[in-house]
Amino acid sequence: MKNNNSNTKLILLHPYIQKQGGSNRLWLLAFVSFFTIAFLLTLIYTREYSTPTASTSTTAAATTFGGAPLPTTVINTLLHYASTSNNSFHMAYAELKQVSDVLRKCSSPCNFLVFGLTQETLLWKALNHNGRTVFIDENRYYAAYMEEKHPEIDAYDVQYTTKLSDLHELVASTKKQIRNECRPVQNLLFSECKLGLNDLPNHVYEVDWDVILVDGPRGEWPDAPGRMSPIFTSGVLARSKKGGNAKTHVFVHDFYGEVERVCGDEFLCKENLVESSDTLGHYVLERMDANSFQFCTQNSTLPSASSS
Template sequence: MKNVNNSNTRLILLHPYIQKQGSSNRLWLLAFISFLTTAFVVTLIYTREYSTTAVASAATTTFSPTTTAYSNAPLPSTVINTLLHYASKSNDSFRMSYPELKPISDVLRKCSSPCNFLVFGLTHETFLWKALNHNGRTVFIDENRYYAAYVEQKHPEIDAYDVQYTTKMSEMQELMASTREQVRNECRPVQNLLFSECKLAINDLPNHAYEVDWDVILVDGPREEWPNGPGRMSAIFTAGVLARSKKGGNPKTHVFVHDFCGEVERAYSEEFLCRENLVESTEKLGHFVLERMDPSSFQFCGNRTQRLHHPAH
């Protein structure tokens, strides 16, 4: 067997004399050739599998950390500015202008990753908020169940839920009065809204929504502004309670109220977000920063004598 691979042996195996031997010799030859062929094929497969595995392993080792780091990296400033530029270039009065978009974008940009962003309202800016909160959790709340389902079906990356508002804008004064009466009970500023019976509380969100420590909350819905429309009373009250009831994360929550010039938005922001927490405002956007409160607290605002005034033009 030592000489099987040298040239003389191969010459003898192929010599015509061998072909004249009996059937047993031919069978032996065929078996030997089959053995060599099988060994060659097995060796070839093993070598290719080993090479593929080695290359894949090397690629994972080499590129995986870079890819992960890239996917977790914040959006570059040029990308953010481009998104804001094109999102604000419209004559549609329902779209936010650049001065309204920029403060929200700045807060999201500085928010520690992952950033928890809750938005009341599915609007023209929905995809912008999702993009700007890169690597974070963005959840949208809308009053139209059919539209929320449509958006989620067409855009699975959008996390949207519908709520059934029971309030009416025409009842804004009565609702505020009843909430003041229940401020030490069902309408207290620190509570689990899932079990609340306060008329302004939104308690039909998915359970996990009440367990999230929201870093940023934007009130830009509901959209209906006629007397029988739900108004934004419940959204503003709920935002104030969620911010004050945080159990972990950053103790501060940024709350933005769009259409800040509206009667409901102004009055309910004053009542439940409070003048002392207003850090900046324009005619159309109010920016509040609320801090986590002790569960024994029963007062939304520290200074009830202050009032929210329209900014000077």
């Protein structure tokens, strides 16, 4: 080993090399430079990909809790930072806490369905720790982007066929079909009701959802799809549960909107409204018998099918 090192030194410093012309010196310099750069690039690459990323750290932190519920301090911290975001479209602390409190009391695992990919998407996933959280959004590209960027997110896209300007016409048409295609208890996968979403993944109709949040689709212009279909669909999914808890909590965000108020009254019902503000309505719906043909027990805002 010692002799090899000596030979190597003699080869590198041999006078023969020193007597070579300028071209040989340049060749040697280029040769050494190449291997030096290659070594540095390899070192940088190794350091970059061996350093834990933010998502890796988050996953490791979540794994630490295992099957246990999130500690109260963690939940409060998440709510605090989510509500103090600089983005003007985020939900306020009071709204976040309402949903969070219900998720905390939900029996594990909690089934949480969210209409809309928003600023709170990652928060909802984190708060429903150990539970099942599914997101539905009208933008297929954004849904694909979120799943690629955050593999833990379960998101699907849906094609809405409604228009905000047709609100009252659609509600009236739905009520006329309340004993047929637009029944309050049914499997929407096989329904032709105009307000029913029948193109979601099959398993969405099979899950007994404990909590549903309507925070999409976006848009308030006349040709926007509006939230008529998500609200109607939420009412049917809640009443058509076959197992689990008989009650379903349905939250409607942007509760000041006409669509949210009208469809909430018609398909989620005032008697089920347990808490509300200008921005968030909280309903608690009971499972119904398969032969039920009435959404609300109290009078609704539009004439029923029997009086038309």
